[in-house]
Amino acid sequence: MTQPKLTVAMSESDRTLKLLSGARRPAGFEIEAKRETVEQIFINQISEAAYDVAELSLASYLIAKGGGDTRLTAIPVFLSRSFRHNAIYVRADSPLRHPSELKGKRFGFPEFQMTAAVWVRGMFREEWAIRGDELQWFTFRPERVPVDIPATLAEGDIFEALAEGRVDAVMSARRPPAHLFPASGEGGVIRRLIPNVWDEERAYYERTGIFPIMHLVSLRTETVERHPELPRLLYELMLDIKNQGIAAQLETIKNNSSDPWGWESVERSSKLMNDDIWPYGASANWSQIGKFMGYLREDGLLKRGLAPEEVFHPSVWHT
Incomplete structure (x- = not known):
C-alpha cells in the first residue's frame, strides 16, 4: 500500500x-522536501498554506491566527531561536554604543512584523526604556501578512542604506555581506552596535530565562484532519532528531562543525541553560510565547492573547 507523501x-x-x-520520517509517511529560502517558505505557507509541514515565523503565525486564519496549526518544535542583540548594526564611524542611545534615531528592519523585529522592539521598551514612538521606523520589503504599521517602506538594500547614512541603525536576522562586515566582525564599513554583545546576550538570558523563539513548525489543517496522528508523531520525531543533533555536537571523536572550539561553546551553553540548550514543548515555552504575544499587542499587530489550544494542535498541548 502506498504511504501518504508529505x-x-x-x-x-x-x-x-x-x-x-x-x-x-514519521512512521507511515513519505517525505517530499521542498528547497526554498526560509523567507520564501514563510511567504508560501502564510499566504497559500502551500506545504503539509513547514517552518514558519512565530510572529506571522500568531498574527494570522489572531486574525481568524484556521488554515494552519502548529507543534511546539522551534527550529530557530536566536538572541538578537548581535543583529543590531550601525556604521563603523557611528558614536552610538548602546541601544539606549538610539532615541530619536532612524532605525531599519527588513519587515516590521518579522519575529526578530518584534523581539527587538520589545527589548527597546522593556530593557532599554525607549518607546516605539521615540524612533523613526523604516522597512525594506513588503509585509508578508497585511498589517498597519508605523514605518516607512524604503527603497534599496537595508545594509547599503545603513552604509550610506540613510538610517542610523538596523536590525537584520541575516548577517551583512562580507564587503561591509568581515568574518571577524571588525574592520568593516558597519559594525555591531553593542561592543561586548555575546556577554550582553548571556546576561539577558541569566536575567530573563529567555532564549528567543523565532520559528515554529506549522502543519496544514486539511492534512491534519486527514491524519490526526501526524502532529504528535512529528513532534516526537523532531524532538529526537534535535536531541541527537546536540549529542553529536558534544562528541569529541570528530568535530561536528567547522568551529575549533565548538565543544567549549556547547558545554558553556549547557552549564548556563541547565542542560537544555534548545527546549521544545508547550509547557517549557508557553510563558515566553505569552510574553511575545504581549509584544505583538504593544506593536498593534495582535488584538488579544491566544490560548494554547488556539496555537498548538491538541495532541501536543501537554508536551
Whole structure:
C-alpha cells in the first residue's frame, strides 16, 4: 500500500536535515522536501498554506491566527531561536554604543512584523526604556501578512542604506555581506552596535530565562484532519532528531562543525541553560510565547492573547 507523501519545507540544520534527507520520517509517511529560502517558505505557507509541514515565523503565525486564519496549526518544535542583540548594526564611524542611545534615531528592519523585529522592539521598551514612538521606523520589503504599521517602506538594500547614512541603525536576522562586515566582525564599513554583545546576550538570558523563539513548525489543517496522528508523531520525531543533533555536537571523536572550539561553546551553553540548550514543548515555552504575544499587542499587530489550544494542535498541548 502506498504511504501518504508529505510536502515539507524547512531550512537545513542539525534539527531538520535527517527529516529533509529522508533518513528519518514519521512512521507511515513519505517525505517530499521542498528547497526554498526560509523567507520564501514563510511567504508560501502564510499566504497559500502551500506545504503539509513547514517552518514558519512565530510572529506571522500568531498574527494570522489572531486574525481568524484556521488554515494552519502548529507543534511546539522551534527550529530557530536566536538572541538578537548581535543583529543590531550601525556604521563603523557611528558614536552610538548602546541601544539606549538610539532615541530619536532612524532605525531599519527588513519587515516590521518579522519575529526578530518584534523581539527587538520589545527589548527597546522593556530593557532599554525607549518607546516605539521615540524612533523613526523604516522597512525594506513588503509585509508578508497585511498589517498597519508605523514605518516607512524604503527603497534599496537595508545594509547599503545603513552604509550610506540613510538610517542610523538596523536590525537584520541575516548577517551583512562580507564587503561591509568581515568574518571577524571588525574592520568593516558597519559594525555591531553593542561592543561586548555575546556577554550582553548571556546576561539577558541569566536575567530573563529567555532564549528567543523565532520559528515554529506549522502543519496544514486539511492534512491534519486527514491524519490526526501526524502532529504528535512529528513532534516526537523532531524532538529526537534535535536531541541527537546536540549529542553529536558534544562528541569529541570528530568535530561536528567547522568551529575549533565548538565543544567549549556547547558545554558553556549547557552549564548556563541547565542542560537544555534548545527546549521544545508547550509547557517549557508557553510563558515566553505569552510574553511575545504581549509584544505583538504593544506593536498593534495582535488584538488579544491566544490560548494554547488556539496555537498548538491538541495532541501536543501537554508536551
